[in-house]
Amino acid sequence: MKTPIFAAMAAIILAGCASDRISDADRLALYRAHAGAPVPNFQYFGRLDGWTPLGNTALAVWTRPSEVYLLELGGTCQDLDFANAITVTNQFGRVYSRFDKVIVLGRGVNHVPCWIREIRPVDAKALRAAEQEKREAxxxxxxxx
Structure with a gap:
């Protein structure tokens, strides 16, 4: 008897927690709204400070705590939403649109390259404020x- 009640309570709690999260579509819209004009490339320092999947056709990469780029991909990127890690190819410390790619890493992943179609710098400070405003709303x- 206790198991069904516990399962129902857990489902309600989890549903409440899930609603605090901004959906991938909303998050992608926020990144796009705070992104500047496309740039041909950005400097890559050999490691990413962080990354955020935005569905399976875009992601944000943080090269420094206050430096973020929106990468629009040339198609769908398999397993991007579930990846533990990614890598970004580069040419002598620069990542170029239409030349470099994102590679999803992890066990059981095919490591199919995802071509970078477009790179846009994002106003990180404005983005954080907009995300906070969205959560509060x-x-x-x-x-x-």
Missing amino acids: QMAEREKS
């Missing part, structure tokens, strides 16, 4: 219902 909406 979601919380307020949830409290109303």
Whole structure:
């Protein structure tokens, strides 16, 4: 008898937690709204400070804590949403659109390269503020219902 009640309570709690998260589509829209004009390349220092999958056709890469680029891919990138790690090819410390690629790493992944179609710098400070505003709006909406 305790198991069904516990499972139902866990499902309700998890559903509540999931609603605090910004969806991939909303997050991609935020990144696009705060991205500048396309650039042909960016400097790559040999490691990423972080990365954020934005569905399976785009991602954001953080080269420094306050330096982020939106990478729009030339098609779908298999397993990007579930990857533990990625790597980005580069040419002498620069990543070029239409030449370099993102490679998803991890066990059981095919390592199929995902070509970078477009690179756009993102205003990291404005992006963080917009994400916080979006979360607060979601919380307020949830409290109303």
